Amino acid sequence: xxxxxxxxxxxxxxxxxxxxxxxxxxxxxxxxxxxxxxxxxxxxxxxxxxxxxxxxxxxxxxxxxxxxxxxxxxxxxxxxxxxxxxxxxxxxxxxxxxxxxxxxxxxxxxxxxxxxxxxxxxxxxxxxxxxxxxxxxxxxxxxxxxxxxxxxxxxxxxxxxxxxxxxx
Numbered sequence: 001x002x003x004x005x006x007x008x009x010x011x012x013x014x015x016x017x018x019x020x021x022x023x024x025x026x027x028x029x030x031x032x033x034x035x036x037x038x039x040x041x042x043x044x045x046x047x048x049x050x051x052x053x054x055x056x057x058x059x060x061x062x063x064x065x066x067x068x069x070x071x072x073x074x075x076x077x078x079x080x081x082x083x084x085x086x087x088x089x090x091x092x093x094x095x096x097x098x099x100x101x102x103x104x105x106x107x108x109x110x111x112x113x114x115x116x117x118x119x120x121x122x123x124x125x126x127x128x129x130x131x132x133x134x135x136x137x138x139x140x141x142x143x144x145x146x147x148x149x150x151x152x153x154x155x156x157x158x159x160x161x162x163x164x165x166x167x168x
Contacts, residue, residue, distance in 0.1 A: 027167050031116055032077045034070040035061060040081035040108065049086055052149060053108070056157035057081070066165055076116050079164075082109040084126070088145060091132065100137065102145070104152055105130045112164060122164050129156040 037058050042050035057079070058069050072078065085107040090099030106129045112122035133148035135141055 027122065028067070028077075028165060029114060029117070029121065032067060032114060032121070034068045034075045034077075035112075036072045036075035036078045037061065037069055038072070038078070038080065040083055042083050044083055044086040046083075046086040046149075049083055049106075049149065049153075052153040053083060053106070053156055054081065056153040057160060060154075060157040060161040064161060064165060076114070077121065078113050078115060080111045080113065083107075084109055094137065098137075099135065099141075101132060101134050102148075103130060103132050104145075104148065106152070106156055108160075110160065110164075124163075127160060127163075129159055131155060 037054060039054045040050045040057075061067060061069050061079075067077075083106065085105070087105045088102050089105070090101070091103045092099070092101035094100050108127045108129075110122070110124045110127045111120060113119070114121045129152070131148070131152045133144070133152075135144045
């Protein structure tokens with residue numbers, strides 16, 4: 001009987017120590033229920049990347065259902081983004097020396113500010129997302145890049161929101 005009591009006490013102590021699996025909690029304080037997400041600032045020359053990334057982040061936040069996205073006046077927190085760079089670099093070539101595979105790298109400065117307690121909850125001055133895409137032979141690079149950017153903005157948003165909400 002003594003062993004069972006000691007084992008029970010040890011289990012309670014371990015559970016109270018704060019051990020948990022990575023990604024099972026939330027880094028958001030419990031009082032943050034509404035987040036404002038203004039359009040990210042675009043410091044690049046890539047047209048409309050600010051609109052695409054911001055919209056994808058809003059959609060991902062809404063899809064997660066942990067917080068509501070509201071206007072500035074009603075928000076408990078604000079997520080501010082600044083797109084620092086957008087690079088599309090060729091990484092593979094055809095036999096004719098034409099690029100047929102590109103790597104896109106997006107670097108952004110991200111800050112999540114708690115408006116209730118006036119403190120920074122999350123900050124990453126160089127949030128980097130990379131993705132590759134192919135340009136099929138005989139297609140226009142610009143149109144393929146625009147299509148790829150749609151998909152990449154969704155994946156960028158998923159990565160960012162996961163990092164903020166789940167700590168990955």
